[in-house]
Amino acid sequence: MAMGVVVLQNVWKKYGDVEAVKNLNLECKEGEFLALLGPSGCGKSSTLRMIAGLERITLGSIFIDGREVNALEPRQRDIAMAFEAYALYPHLTAYENIAFPLRVRGMREQEVDRRVREIADTLDIGNILDRLPRHLSGGQQQRISFARAMVRPARVYLMDEPLSHLDAKQRSQLRSELKRLHRFKGLTIVFVTHDQIEAMAMADRIAVMNLGVLQQVGTPLEVFNHPKNLFVANFVGEPPINLLSVTVRQEGQDILFTGDGFMIAMRDGRLAAAAAKLSTSKGVLGIRPMHIALHRESVSPHSIPGNVTLYEGLGDTAVVTVQVGGNAVRVETSPDVSVSIGERVFLQFSAAHVHLFDQDTGENLLH
Numbered sequence: 001m002a003m004g005v006v007v008l009q010n011v012w013k014k015y016g017d018v019e020a021v022k023n024l025n026l027e028c029k030e031g032e033f034l035a036l037l038g039p040s041g042c043g044k045s046s047t048l049r050m051i052a053g054l055e056r057i058t059l060g061s062i063f064i065d066g067r068e069v070n071a072l073e074p075r076q077r078d079i080a081m082a083f084e085a086y087a088l089y090p091h092l093t094a095y096e097n098i099a100f101p102l103r104v105r106g107m108r109e110q111e112v113d114r115r116v117r118e119i120a121d122t123l124d125i126g127n128i129l130d131r132l133p134r135h136l137s138g139g140q141q142q143r144i145s146f147a148r149a150m151v152r153p154a155r156v157y158l159m160d161e162p163l164s165h166l167d168a169k170q171r172s173q174l175r176s177e178l179k180r181l182h183r184f185k186g187l188t189i190v191f192v193t194h195d196q197i198e199a200m201a202m203a204d205r206i207a208v209m210n211l212g213v214l215q216q217v218g219t220p221l222e223v224f225n226h227p228k229n230l231f232v233a234n235f236v237g238e239p240p241i242n243l244l245s246v247t248v249r250q251e252g253q254d255i256l257f258t259g260d261g262f263m264i265a266m267r268d269g270r271l272a273a274a275a276a277k278l279s280t281s282k283g284v285l286g287i288r289p290m291h292i293a294l295h296r297e298s299v300s301p302h303s304i305p306g307n308v309t310l311y312e313g314l315g316d317t318a319v320v321t322v323q324v325g326g327n328a329v330r331v332e333t334s335p336d337v338s339v340s341i342g343e344r345v346f347l348q349f350s351a352a353h354v355h356l357f358d359q360d361t362g363e364n365l366l367h
């Protein structure tokens, strides 16, 4: 059986009474860019630090290249690490900081220089190499620290929010560079972030965690289009998915959804099968802002009326918030659509884009 480069088997991390990671099974394949995504405190860093060997594994096993590494020191694991805190050597220039991991491995001077120049070029830091860390901005220090992590060959690159101190433009630049490096060199990367846009933009697969528990692993499109549960649906996507509490009833071939301020009927085999799986008659209807059409007139008996309460122009799109009963529904529209606050509008969406979640378990019944 082919094994991933990094394999976690039934891994637990406990700090006293705190269960930071619960029974995690996960693998990162050869040449894969795997993102660990989740809110603050969900156990991302604990997971990464266990892979790195900076944190003891409470229970379970971690394998790198098929070898159990539980008892191995970080330096015995053939990993490179980039963390949010830069921890540069203050008395060394940026150049010497980057060269450090190569020098301790006894690499020839000429090869050291070639590698440092190459990574500096890629990360656009060639002009600050002779400076000491205290003469660099936070963002520059982070790029130097990132270069130091990337400069040497390693089996796996472990990164914990390495782009957090950069401004928006630098971030998106470095994202592209990292993605390019990954593709071009076939690197295997485990990347921790709480920023779903970062994960969506870079990762081959995303592992979504919450409260120490892995919720779903999949490609960015899989987690976006087929979220396994309410948590994943809600965490991935910006603006976030609309979640409407509904009572579900079958009426002939129609499925009837009744919520606060609306009632809609849909005729769809998939949806009917999902509705049949509900543990009670209560469910949660999920529909993404991008999948709702906004009309100024009632175009069909299936549209939902509401009142505009907020308009946010974002340049390339606009987000309109529409009050439907007690629900504030977000709709993504073209910025050319002009609506005024208080205006009455009609919302429409197709059954193909609807998710139905069980209210008790949170499970996506269409998944």
Ligand SMILES: Nc1ncnc2c1ncn2[C@@H]1O[C@H](COP(=O)(O)OP(=O)(O)OP(=O)(O)O)[C@@H](O)[C@H]1O
Residues within 6 Å of the ligand: 015, 018, 019, 020, 038, 039, 040, 041, 042, 043, 044, 045, 046, 047, 194
């Ligand atoms: N050394 C420690 N001692 C006790 N509890 C800890 C320790 N490190 C982490 N924790 C707890 O373990 C849980 C997971 O922490 P972890 O740092 O892995 O989360 P995270 O997902 O990386 O969060 P963030 O996005 O804020 O960095 C949290 O509840 C945290 O308070």
Ligand SMILES: [Mg+2]
Residues within 6 Å of the ligand: 044, 045, 046, 160
């Ligand atoms: Mg963390």
